[in-house]
Amino acid sequence: MTKKMSEGIPWFLPQLGDRERENLIAVVDSNYINDGEWTRRLEAQISDYIGTRYCVAVTSGTTALTLALMGLGVGQGDEVIIPDLTYVATANAARLAGATVKLVDIEPEHFTIDPDAVLSVISQRTRAVIAVDVNGRGCDYVRLERICADHGLKLVCDSAEAFGSKLNDRFLGSYGDAAIYSFSPNKTVTAGQGGAVVTDDEDLYHRLRELKDQGRREGGTGGDDLHPVIGFNFKLTNLHAAVALAQLDRMPDRLEHFLERDAWYQQSLVGTPGLQFPPMSRSGEVRQWTDILCERRTEVIDALEQEKIGARAFWLPIHRQQPYQASDDDFPNATEISSRGLWLASNFMITRKQVEEVGAVIRQVLNG
Helix, strand or coil, X not given: CCXXXXXXXXXXCCCCCXXXXXXXXXXXXXXXXXXXXXXXXXXHHHHHHHCCCEEEEECCHHHHHHHHHHHCCCXXXXXXEEECCCCHHXXXXXXXXXXXXXXXXXXXXXXXXXXHHHHHHCCCCEEEEEEECHHHCCCCHHHHHHHHHHHCCEEEEECCCCCCCEECCEECCCCCCEEEEECCCCCCCCCCCCEEEEECCHHHHHHHHHHHECCCCCCCCCCCCCCCCCCCECECXXXXXXXXXXXXXXXXXXXXXXXXXXXXXXXXXXXXXXXXXXXXXXXXXXXXXXXXXXCCHHHHHHHHHHCCECEEECCCCHHHCHHHCCCXXXXXXXXXXXXXXXXXXXXXXXXXXXXXXXXXXXXXXXXX
């Protein structure tokens, strides 16, 4: 049900209903709520959808990144190259794996990691690159895969915001040595929390199984099981999987709605001074949220909030977070894009009329 205008226009929020409720009741009735049959079904459906051989579901997107790195052999003493414009979880995942983070700038058109910047910082300690598909925009994987192959590096794709988006007729998440998705509440598919690693590498698949379940490739009794290698507990429960499976059924409609939403915003805001839409023309690309670059961003946000309209400023660059502090001079693109970027109200239920309401507020500020 669409929220009334008097209730405001949420930036984003999950959409749950009868399918999720029915699945959850089925799991509860089965009396097996741990990682099990429903989780395997979720993994199989994701693999089939993306076109990868394997999928391993885990507790979060951050966990998925950490386990992907660990499974590929990244650890203490290694260095991982990461774009400066991303959610802090990308950097934290590398740290959790025991590696050191090496930040590089982004390219200013699609906000993704700059391959030239990657080349400039590769050292003897560099073990992997994490490429982030920001808001469903694919990285330059032709160059990144070549760079990683030439230098013996692993390529992990953070596709947390790109489930269902494509680049060159391939789903984002099907590039690199491994990729991850997030099922947090502000994603196209949510489980409340959760994540997944997808890969075509059989050895990595088996290692991921071990890492998520106390060293076991298959579930055990919790009693006299063998645990031949070190692992942990990052299992995704049947309860979470049941919610995500219901969400998968809605994917086609949601992706179509996202494209319509972006077109409505472009029509509403075309010609507005001090406002720029990042490119939206690549075939198959679907943005998680409608984003703009705008001047006077704080004024725009304040005006939207007065009308009970949600919006969210882009992340701060990683180098401005205290654990990763560095000079703005080393990251001019990330610093500039971060200061102007704004995600507009993009929830599943937003209507064309509501988009026009959002546009009217923005135009009033920027035309003033």
